[in-house]
Amino acid sequence: MRQLTEEETKVVFEKLAGYIGRNITYLVDNKENPHVFRLQKDRVYYVPEHVAKLATSIARPNLMSVGICLGKFTKTGKFRLHITSLTVLASHAKYKIWIKPNGEMPFLYGNHVLKAHVGKMSDDIPEHAGVIIFAMNDTPLGFGVSAKSTSESRNLPPTSIVAFRQADIGEYLRDEDTLFT
Numbered sequence: 001m002r003q004l005t006e007e008e009t010k011v012v013f014e015k016l017a018g019y020i021g022r023n024i025t026y027l028v029d030n031k032e033n034p035h036v037f038r039l040q041k042d043r044v045y046y047v048p049e050h051v052a053k054l055a056t057s058i059a060r061p062n063l064m065s066v067g068i069c070l071g072k073f074t075k076t077g078k079f080r081l082h083i084t085s086l087t088v089l090a091s092h093a094k095y096k097i098w099i100k101p102n103g104e105m106p107f108l109y110g111n112h113v114l115k116a117h118v119g120k121m122s123d124d125i126p127e128h129a130g131v132i133i134f135a136m137n138d139t140p141l142g143f144g145v146s147a148k149s150t151s152e153s154r155n156l157p158p159t160s161i162v163a164f165r166q167a168d169i170g171e172y173l174r175d176e177d178t179l180f181t
Contacts, residue, residue: 001052002040011073019089019093027046035048035049045068047068052066070088083171083172095121095124098120104135110174112163114160114162115156115160126149127147127152131144142165145164
């Protein structure tokens with residue numbers, strides 16, 4: 001487990017900023033409970049600082065995971081967020097969409113968010129911005145990218161896509177057969 005390089009940090013922060021904007025400072029500058037970013041086998045973890053210090057006593061091949069896995073670097077150097085980062089993203093989200101109960105199951109089955117399923121949404125969402133998808137009871141369900149801005153989506157027909165799904169909590173069940181083989 002090692003610290004992120006300058007270039008890796010820049011790539012991770014750019015991806016996170018797409019979802020949480022300037023709230024990224026809350027992840028980095030938390031004085032009461034300081035956290036750090038660590039890299040282990042191409043995966044980036046968000047770890048409490050005291051746990052990161054304790055983890056240095058474990059050999060790298062023996063260390064499986066520590067903290068919250070935010071995502072991983074691809075072979076081409078791009079950073080992909082994992083669904084495990086949802087708790088961090090949801091607590092600091094800049095743009096939010098709440099979907100009605102009749103839209104939860106289609107979303108959790110891997111479909112995009114349709115206009116008919118939107119219960120409410122943030123007022124100032126621009127087009128192609130990172131959004132966090134919530135159930136009406138404020139349970140985070142996943143994240144994606146807005147297809148249209150808030151003002152444009154108000155005039156769309158009910159079958160139009162409002163947000164493109166990137167990850168949802170239903171992935172755990174859909175990918176179960178590939179996880180254990």
